């Protein structure tokens with residue numbers, strides 16, 4: 001029975017064979033996609049437990065895909081939660097500080113007295129809400145931009161993926 005190989009990638013070292021293993025050690029500086037010859041040359045032997053058969057890679061990537069989908073939906077939920085509380089905050093501002101003529105005409109002296117107590121403090125409230133929210137938002141924007149720039153993929157990967165069909169990478173399905 002012939003086993004169909006899902007990934008056929010040449011070792012990046014000239015005159016070497018097809019890559020059979022990949023190294024997933026975090027500190028490793030050698031080629032992560034390599035062949036038998038490389039291991040005979042002594043690469044990766046210091047962390048032999050982090051070596052995987054290249055055919056297992058598809059499973060590893062499927063796993064990462066699943067986990068990163070969860071991360072994306074968690075981030076979406078956070079975004080929705082923030083939108084929700086902003087809407088609530090805006091509604092409270094409308095209710096507490098916006099009085100049309102019609103709304104004012106329905107008030108008695110006691111109610112107007114109460115509302116004036118709020119209105120005279122409006123500028124303080126405005127300043128503090130804006131400052132606090134702006135401070136948090138600036139922090140959050142800065143962090144998210146930092147992560148976004150860290151997640152930028154290397155130029156090499158983008159260039160290579162354009163000519164992938166001419167490459168030695170062959171992805172087959174059963």
Ligand SMILES: [Zn+2]
Pocket residue numbers: 011012013016017034035036037038
């Ligand atoms: Zn090699």
Ligand SMILES: [Zn+2]
Pocket residue numbers: 023024025028029030043044047
């Ligand atoms: Zn290694």
